[in-house]
Amino acid sequence: MVVADKYEMVCGLEVHVELQTKTKIFCGCTTEFGGEQNTHVCPVCLGMPGALPVLNREVVNYAIKAGLALDCEIAEFSKFDRKNYFYPDLSKNYQTSQFDLPICIKGGLEIEVEGDKKWIGITRAHMEEDAGKLVHSGETITTSNESSVDYNRAGVPLLEIVSEPDMRSIPEVLAYLEKLVQILEYTEVSDCRLEQGSVRFDVNVSLRPIGATTLGTRTETKNLNSFSSVRRCMEYEVARQARVLEAGEKVVQETRTWDEGQGITLSLRSKEEAHDYRYFPEPDLVPLVIDREWVEKIRKTLPELPAARRARLQTLGLSAYDAGVITQAKDMADFFDAALSCGGDAKTLANWVMGDFTRLLNTNQCSVADSPISAKQLAELLTLIDKGTLSGKIAKSVLEQMYSTSKDPSRIVKEKGLAQISDEGALLGIIDGVIAANPQSVEDYRAGKDRAIGFLVGQIMKATKGQANPGLVNQLLKEKLSS
Amino acid sequence: MESLSIGKSVSELHELLVNKNISATELTKAYIDRIQAVDPDLQAYLTVLEDQALTQAAEVDQRIAQGEVLGALEGIPMALKDNMCTEGVRTSCASKMLENFIPPYNATVTDRLRTAGTILLGKVNMDEFAMGSSTENSYFTKTRNPWNLEYVPGGSSGGAAVAVAADEAAFSLGSDTGGSIRQPAAFCGVVGMKPTYGAVSRYGLIAYASSLDQIGPLTKTVRDNALVMNAIAGYDPLDSTSVPQDKPDYTKFLVNDIKGLKIGFPREYFGEGIDPDVARGIQASIQTLINLGAEVAECSLPHTEYAIPAYYLIATAEASSNLARYDGVRYGFRAEADDVLGMFRQTRAEGFGPEVKRRIMLGTYALSSGYYDAYYLKAQKVRTLIKQDFDRAFEKFDILLSPAAPTPAFKFGEKVADPLAMYLSDITTVPINLAGIPAISIPAGFVNGLPIGLQLMGKALDEGTLYRAAYTFEQNTQYHTLKPNLAREVLTCGSR
Numbered sequence: 001m002v003v004a005d006k007y008e009m010v011c012g013l014e015v016h017v018e019l020q021t022k023t024k025i026f027c028g029c030t031t032e033f034g035g036e037q038n039t040h041v042c043p044v045c046l047g048m049p050g051a052l053p054v055l056n057r058e059v060v061n062y063a064i065k066a067g068l069a070l071d072c073e074i075a076e077f078s079k080f081d082r083k084n085y086f087y088p089d090l091s092k093n094y095q096t097s098q099f100d101l102p103i104c105i106k107g108g109l110e111i112e113v114e115g116d117k118k119w120i121g122i123t124r125a126h127m128e129e130d131a132g133k134l135v136h137s138g139e140t141i142t143t144s145n146e147s148s149v150d151y152n153r154a155g156v157p158l159l160e161i162v163s164e165p166d167m168r169s170i171p172e173v174l175a176y177l178e179k180l181v182q183i184l185e186y187t188e189v190s191d192c193r194l195e196q197g198s199v200r201f202d203v204n205v206s207l208r209p210i211g212a213t214t215l216g217t218r219t220e221t222k223n224l225n226s227f228s229s230v231r232r233c234m235e236y237e238v239a240r241q242a243r244v245l246e247a248g249e250k251v252v253q254e255t256r257t258w259d260e261g262q263g264i265t266l267s268l269r270s271k272e273e274a275h276d277y278r279y280f281p282e283p284d285l286v287p288l289v290i291d292r293e294w295v296e297k298i299r300k301t302l303p304e305l306p307a308a309r310r311a312r313l314q315t316l317g318l319s320a321y322d323a324g325v326i327t328q329a330k331d332m333a334d335f336f337d338a339a340l341s342c343g344g345d346a347k348t349l350a351n352w353v354m355g356d357f358t359r360l361l362n363t364n365q366c367s368v369a370d371s372p373i374s375a376k377q378l379a380e381l382l383t384l385i386d387k388g389t390l391s392g393k394i395a396k397s398v399l400e401q402m403y404s405t406s407k408d409p410s411r412i413v414k415e416k417g418l419a420q421i422s423d424e425g426a427l428l429g430i431i432d433g434v435i436a437a438n439p440q441s442v443e444d445y446r447a448g449k450d451r452a453i454g455f456l457v458g459q460i461m462k463a464t465k466g467q468a469n470p471g472l473v474n475q476l477l478k479e480k481l482s483s
Numbered sequence: 484m485e486s487l488s489i490g491k492s493v494s495e496l497h498e499l500l501v502n503k504n505i506s507a508t509e510l511t512k513a514y515i516d517r518i519q520a521v522d523p524d525l526q527a528y529l530t531v532l533e534d535q536a537l538t539q540a541a542e543v544d545q546r547i548a549q550g551e552v553l554g555a556l557e558g559i560p561m562a563l564k565d566n567m568c569t570e571g572v573r574t575s576c577a578s579k580m581l582e583n584f585i586p587p588y589n590a591t592v593t594d595r596l597r598t599a600g601t602i603l604l605g606k607v608n609m610d611e612f613a614m615g616s617s618t619e620n621s622y623f624t625k626t627r628n629p630w631n632l633e634y635v636p637g638g639s640s641g642g643a644a645v646a647v648a649a650d651e652a653a654f655s656l657g658s659d660t661g662g663s664i665r666q667p668a669a670f671c672g673v674v675g676m677k678p679t680y681g682a683v684s685r686y687g688l689i690a691y692a693s694s695l696d697q698i699g700p701l702t703k704t705v706r707d708n709a710l711v712m713n714a715i716a717g718y719d720p721l722d723s724t725s726v727p728q729d730k731p732d733y734t735k736f737l738v739n740d741i742k743g744l745k746i747g748f749p750r751e752y753f754g755e756g757i758d759p760d761v762a763r764g765i766q767a768s769i770q771t772l773i774n775l776g777a778e779v780a781e782c783s784l785p786h787t788e789y790a791i792p793a794y795y796l797i798a799t800a801e802a803s804s805n806l807a808r809y810d811g812v813r814y815g816f817r818a819e820a821d822d823v824l825g826m827f828r829q830t831r832a833e834g835f836g837p838e839v840k841r842r843i844m845l846g847t848y849a850l851s852s853g854y855y856d857a858y859y860l861k862a863q864k865v866r867t868l869i870k871q872d873f874d875r876a877f878e879k880f881d882i883l884l885s886p887a888a889p890t891p892a893f894k895f896g897e898k899v900a901d902p903l904a905m906y907l908s909d910i911t912t913v914p915i916n917l918a919g920i921p922a923i924s925i926p927a928g929f930v931n932g933l934p935i936g937l938q939l940m941g942k943a944l945d946e947g948t949l950y951r952a953a954y955t956f957e958q959n960t961q962y963h964t965l966k967p968n969l970a971r972e973v974l975t976c977g978s979r
């Protein structure tokens with residue numbers, strides 16, 4: 001494709017993320033997802049005449065927390081503004097948002113693409129209310145005979161995070177999004193459930209000839225709701241803009257929409273048709289003054305962020321790769337830390353967590369949070385291996401039984417009699433039996449065929465249902481054969 | 484029973500109830516009878532709640548029978564301007580748009596008055612969405628001035644002023660965005676207080692201009708006014724702009740003494756456009772205040788002339804946004820159309836009256852990209868200057884005074900064709916809303932048989948000094964005791 005040789009893409013993102021406060025931003029209604037249509041509503045979020053908004057302090061706490069985690073300055077003075085436009089999913093026909101004085105400014109995060117680290121600036125992050133949800137009888141509002149609107153989501157708090165146009169490739173964009181979502185999950189300001197629409201993306205893209213210093217004309221594609229849509233949309237949009245430029249034409253500055261089914265972007269409105277939102281300060285709310293004490297109080301609640309956590313795990317002996325995998329999601333990292341706090345070797349634990357434990361969860365499509373195996377139980381299992389009570393092989397089967405029964409490993413071992421046989425007397429009896437039954441193999445071994453011992457060990461393990469201590473079996477067998 | 488109760492002040496009625504000269508039910512019935520007798524001509528009420536009022540009265544009587552101590556407003560029949568939400572009772576804002584709107588919740592003032600034990604007689608007429616100065620902009624009916632039925636009652640709280648002036652309610656609540664309590668109070672010869680912005684909760688008041696709207700009482704006497712303020716003022720967590728402080732007992736300011744009180748009269752409020760007869764009346768009031776021991780001197784509020792344009796930019800800008808929600812989707816009037824945009828357009832075209840549309844267009848324009856700085860932002864700067872004017876004046880004076888309106892009531896239709904002339908009649912009242920300070924209008928004489936009002940303006944949250952001055956003036960004048968000769972007027976009108 002010509003794009004890579006001739007043009008450089010420039011991309012900035014606006015990410016709208018639902019904050020997971022219990023109640024809405026300006027009223028006491030629940031933010032719970034789902035619920036019968038228009039049941040999580042009140043006069044305030046329905047925009048009834050005379051109803052007034054009251055700012056939910058918890059939303060401010062969450063916004064400060066997210067801002068701090070994204071390395072932003074928290075504005076001492078910020079305010080709300082009304083963004084005016086008519087659309088039936090807006091109960092007041094204006095959205096209460098923050099315009100020129102947002103709560104968070106001048107932040108950023110570091111991404112890593114193929115080993116190269118890069119800082120992506122965050123211009124601002126501001127609080128606003130979500131709109132309701134339209135349900136059409138047909139495809140769109142204009143082609144439907146009937147549309148209904150559900151205001152359950154109206155007034156759910158959003159944080160809109162606006163990046164600088166710092167990204168130059170699709171991998172950079174995806175790395176930025178992954179990192180951003182990771183930080184938001186870590187700080188627990190959002191559950192980032194993409195499938196429920198709790199994170200939405202607007203993508204700004206432009207192309208410019210390689211080496212150019214001025215920006216090309218950009219398009220904004222609104223309302224994408226998954227990483228894969230973002231990737232496909234950008235691939236399409238970059239190719240489209242390149243075609244336009246190659247044809248000697250100009251890219252039109254406009255707002256576009258992503259058609260998931262067709263995999264294309266479509267023009268929504270041109271710059272000339274752009275909404276005039278007629279922003280002005282929200283007179284029903286007083287300006288928000290955040291003193292430093294408030295900010296410091298929130299700072300104290302910040303969890304260890306992914307980068308710091310990764311570094312700490314590396315000091316415990318984990319490889320950079322393993323530390324990265326374990327800290328990818330906060331749930332997993334928390335599980336790891338909880339198990340580690342029960343004692344044991346970090347490296348061994350990491351292998352189990354990333355290996356059999358993760359495989360078990362994946363097979364059962366279970367999340368770490370819902371895991372029937374607790375961190376403490378996994379740690380206990382590793383202790384049993386360490387003490388020689390269990391062989392690694394048996395331990396894997398015990399882990400599976402722990403998953404299906406939620407029982408402690410020691411209890412499973414006891415109930416099923418799975419403890420490793422390390423009793424020399426018991427083992428010698430079995431070994432004698434196996435030697436007596438396999439004279440040919442004994443002969444072969446004595447004749448110098450070392451491989452024959454493997455067969456004999458296998459027979460002993462078989463006779464003990466795998467419970468014999470393999471090291472001890474090897475030792476005793478060799479002693480017997482050489483005597 | 485009428486002779487016993489009608490025409491009395493809230494505090495007099497309270498005495499009658501306490502002494503069991505009259506029951507709350509009898510009192511309520513007397514008011515309902517009065518409404519039925521005079522309202523066909525005056526048209527103050529949009530909704531009369533006879534059954535509900537009598538039920539509420541019976542509850543009060545039961546409490547009296549049980550020997551409970553009656554609160555100052557318990558059993559007192561009153562009316563609410565029809566832009567204050569009343570659960571289960573239509574709240575129309577005198578607009579076709581909300582002709583059938585029944586709120587599922589009460590405004591905070593509605594709740595507080597209910598808690599105080601008042602009897603809600605009904606909802607009273609106003610200019611549509613409180614936009615107007617004559618109540619002629621009501622979608623439903625024109626309310627007449629009881630002093631002369633050919634004249635407007637003022638507005639936008641015209642129904643609220645008339646209900647009190649014509650004894651159709653013992654008191655009422657109005658709302659004041661640019662003079663909508665004080666001007667009709669002046670035109671109808673009653674006491675009207677616009678409290679400090681934030682002193683009374685706006686929760687449940689259907690917004691016209693959020694940063695200017697304020698609810699206040701219209702009463703026959705200054706004492707009544709303070710009593711009602713006691714019931715409705717005070718912090719409300721549901722209104723973020725309400726002032727988080729303990730309210731005073733306003734009645735403790737009712738002392739007949741203004742010796743040494745420093746009163747300024749801003750010369751800008753006595754200039755062009757002020758009716759000479761009104762000016763003379765206010766001069767006489769000034770003399771009265773001087774005779775009572777006040778120190779009165781001229782002062783200046785130099786930015787007054789910019790108040791009207793600033794007001795009409797800020798108020799309409801906020802209104803254009805506040806009224807955007809009336810689109811036919813959720814409640815209120817809906818026009819049929821082929822698509823959603825058509826439904827929006829048609830609903831708003833049919834549901835709003837011409838003055839409301841004019842203000843929405845003005846405000847939309849003022850906020851438009853490319854005009855915002857020149858209009859809205861500049862108006863906000865003027866607002867700051869006007870506030871500073873008052874701050875400076877209050878360094879020297881305890882209160883300021885002016886006519887409450889530049890003229891007495893005018894005739895129906897006189898200013899309808901000339902909206903600008905109507906807007907200019909707000910010159911003495913709008914600066915007060917821009918500054919957010921309190922002001923009260925009290926009866927101060929008559930011009931050609933029509934009442935005029937004296938406006939007293941105070942420092943923010945200093946309603947107390949206004950009550951003190953107003954009370955002293957009232958105790959030493961007779962204007963508030965004069966009644967419109969309604970029987971004759973009603974008769975003349977009724978025979979037409």
Ligand SMILES: [Zn+2]
Pocket residue numbers: 024027028029040041042043044045046155
């Ligand atoms: Zn709500």
